[in-house]
Amino acid sequence: MSRPIIEVRGLSKRYRLGAIGATSLREEFARWRDRLRGVNHADKQDFWALRDVSFDVLPGEVVGVVGRNGAGKSTLLKILSRITEPTSGTARLRGRVASLLEVGTGFHPELTGRENVFLNGAILGMTQAEVRRKFDEIVAFAEIDQFIDTPVKRYSSGMYVRLAFAVAAHLEPEVLIVDEVLAVGDVEFQQKCLGKMQSVASHEGRTVLFVSHNLGAVHTLCSRGIFLKKGACVTLGPVDQVLEAYLRDGHDPQAAAVFSPTEPALRINRVNCRLEQGRPQLEVDLTLRSAAARRLALEFLLLTASGQPVGLAAAGTYHPQECVDIVAGDQDSTWSVDLDRLANGSYQLVVQLVDPMVQVVARHEVPQLIEVCRAPLGDRKRALELSWHAGALELTCRRR
Amino acid sequence: MNDSQREIVIQPTRGLRFLDWRELVAYRDLLRLLVWRDFVARYKQTVLGPLWYIFQPILTTVIFTVVFSQVAELPTDGLPPTLFYLCGLLAWNYFAQTFQSTSSTLAANAGLFGKVYFPRLIVPLAGLVSNVISFFIQLIAFLVILVVYRVSHPGTTVGPRWEAIVLLPLVLVQLAAFSLGVGLWLAALTAKFRDFTVLAGFLIQLWLYVTPVILPLAKVPPQWHIYVALNPVTMPVECCRRLLLGTGWINQPLLVVSLGATVLALVTGILVFQRVERTFVDVI
CATH class of the missing domain: 3.40.50.300 (P-loop containing nucleotide triphosphate hydrolases)
Structure with a gap:
């Protein structure tokens, strides 16, 4: 069929903003009188919901x-x-x-x-x-x-x-x-x-x-x-x-480039996901800007397209010694994230600067989705696909 | 299945629209259930239950008898005041209750109407039918009292006429049609202007006094009859008395006026209600 x-x-639907909610007889009368006099104030109050x-x-x-x-x-x-x-x-x-x-x-x-x-x-x-x-x-x-x-x-x-x-x-x-x-x-x-x-x-x-x-x-x-x-x-x-x-x-790429004058901020210049010897690698070029020298953790969060967090790669969150030294001024760097065992599919990337376990200093949601597409691991015949709804990580099991 | 072939076309309606009979028939189960819900839910967790249907008119009759008959000494057409008032209230209550349940339809069911589609007219119709049930309960109570009266007053001429079996339902139909028509007008107006909620309660109080419930129509000076008859509830109340007690004052031209007003109220009421119902969820 x-x-x-x-x-x-x-299909269109117009609401008169003035007419939403109950009007009293007096308001209605005033409106009617205005219409007779040729005063047209209804148009600018129109709201097209559809x-x-x-x-x-x-x-x-x-x-x-x-x-x-x-x-x-x-x-x-x-x-x-x-x-x-x-x-x-x-x-x-x-x-x-x-x-x-x-x-x-x-x-x-x-x-x-x-x-x-x-x-x-x-x-x-x-x-x-x-x-x-x-x-x-x-x-x-x-x-x-x-x-x-x-x-x-x-x-x-x-x-x-x-x-x-x-x-x-x-x-x-x-x-x-x-x-x-x-x-x-x-x-x-x-x-x-x-x-x-x-x-x-x-x-x-x-x-x-x-x-x-x-x-x-x-x-x-x-x-x-x-x-x-x-x-x-x-x-x-x-x-x-x-x-x-x-x-x-929802994400305006321009807005992300605006640095705050006092707090450290970051800008994503380029995001690329590519295969390196069959293993998917995420490459992120970014610029950090700060008014003063700071030590902060840099976090890469992966989420599914529906917003479910999948994993966190971080410099500094898991161990304070790994925190990034941020100097005053602009500082460019390139980072790579291993996505070895991740299921094939689209992910959202969020990059943030964090004072570990205290607060998020800067957060940037990368507008485009990241496509992970890799071959089956080792001698496996299939790679996990996100569309199976079975999970985002390919795990292993063995008989003992 | 027949339903599968049906195509629903949604578009802005131009002009006025009368009833969609097929749709009303398709929702008859809902009508039945709403009537049943009114009946069951109203008296859940009450001790007296459906007896309230009878107490309300009887208590009113007692008050009327004391105030209007004993204190103010108003005439009652030569009838015992209890029977006179009870009979008038029988018709009046049906009108008042249906008017009130209909006029509050849109405002009281805004939540329901905003979430699911069914022919809106089903709700006032359900109110109308459940009031018929209470009418018959009250009628039975009235007949019991009438029998007691006749037994204790042998030789009295007060009593129902045989035509009542045919004509009383017709009177009820007219009352139902009129109260539905007026109620739909009020419902449509209250949806837009809340001023009419206040008016509806007030209107019904005043309406009682321009209807011959407390006074027999025969007591009204003849030159005023035409004005009293313009009130379409007058004739049904008098007809009820004539049919059940044998003393009402019926005048054919007045009956025609009353029927004409009823048809007018019903047709325009439905048209106005259908017009407002289309978009009233946007305004409520």
Whole structure:
């Protein structure tokens, strides 16, 4: 099937800044009077939360929407969920849509868990027959069998959230729209939710539109991505590409070059990752600048694209004697970091100057991602890939 | 599956939009559950439970009997004051409760409406239906009191007419339609202007006094009848009395005025509500 299941064309949404929040009759009257007199003050208060956004989603695709706060992600989901109307443009959704913008919408504290499952199911668009059919599954997923006939106001917040997510997870829509709901519950339950989302997408072939700040989750779940910035769609494509664009966007290379007059600072001139006899080496050219002579540790942090720290190479952190002598004035140096056993994939590099165990003096996030690509170690047949989600370090084991 | 073929088109709506019947029917399970939730949740953790449905009108009747009948000595159409007030309150309470639950729809459910889509009209409709349940509970209480009265006063002419079985539901339908219409207007207005929240509470208090609940319509000077009839709640209240106690004052032109006002309120109420509902989450 190649016909898109979600088709968005030129979608825009305008908010009148003055009209957000309740206005009183008097304000409205003043506005109306101004309009009659031809005074037009509405235009400069316009705010476009979404501007001319177009994209297609094919059936079975899992699409992640990323962007900073206020980029229009929630507005997009609200429009696609039919909670509010766009100002212009159209969106076509072919199939049954369920949206999950919040966990536990419409739960009534006085009702029991059982009663709320039915109520919540109906609110989310399930028929009673459907809920009845899946009831046991829902209760098992939420792990609250013995409390199912207790009013939910007596539930712990964890139980409440588990039950609410369980209902939502058992919706069977063709299109599922999910907003940030994974940011609830304990780690174990979050894993379970992610797993459920993954199986919804991969085994059941459902289409998912997923908004999250958890880039790790986006990376794991989604095949394609949409990067929104100030209401416009900046990048659209494979998820790696979109995440990279998103990460790069936050860093302004110019800003990093500004040295502070009092504190020591650093500037990254060049970063290069290359193979040296088959072993990946990171080469970093940098400039240190300081007003006075100092002794500081220099740290190289590697993070995955989703922000998980992977490793730390440092001069001075592990042993004070290794600290770098910084002289007054500018000082260029080249450093190399061994990335021997690192899994193939993209990493983020952060370089910082640290007064060990006291404070970070200067921090610089390198805008571009570092690509590690190496051959299998020794006589191994494969090299670990970050995309396996099995880890970032290749370890060894042997029989004793 | 039929649903799979359905295509949802999201775009700015131009002009006014009336009801989408198919969608309302598709969400009938939600309607049923909301009615049931209203009924169950309201009296959880109360000792008397659904008995509150009966106590509220009975206590009001006792107060009315003491204040208006005993102290102020207002006439009650030659009826025993208890039956007179109780019967009037039966119709009035249905109107007042439905009006209040409908007018608070958007403001009270802003959280829910901001997170999930379903036809917004389902919520006021659920309120309307659950008030029908309380109407029937109160009707039964009224009939019990009426039977007690007839047994203790043999030979009295006070009593229900047979037409009531057919006509009483029609009266209820008119009341429901009118209270829904007016309530939707208020709901739409409160979504935008909070001034109307204050007005809604105040309005219903004043409305009681321009409706013949405390006084029989027959007591109102004839030259004022037209003004009283412009209040569309007047005729249903009088009809209720005529059907259940046999003394109401019914006038056909006034009935037509009342029905016309009801249709007008309902149609415009739905249109205005549907207009506001589209983007009200942005304003609330």
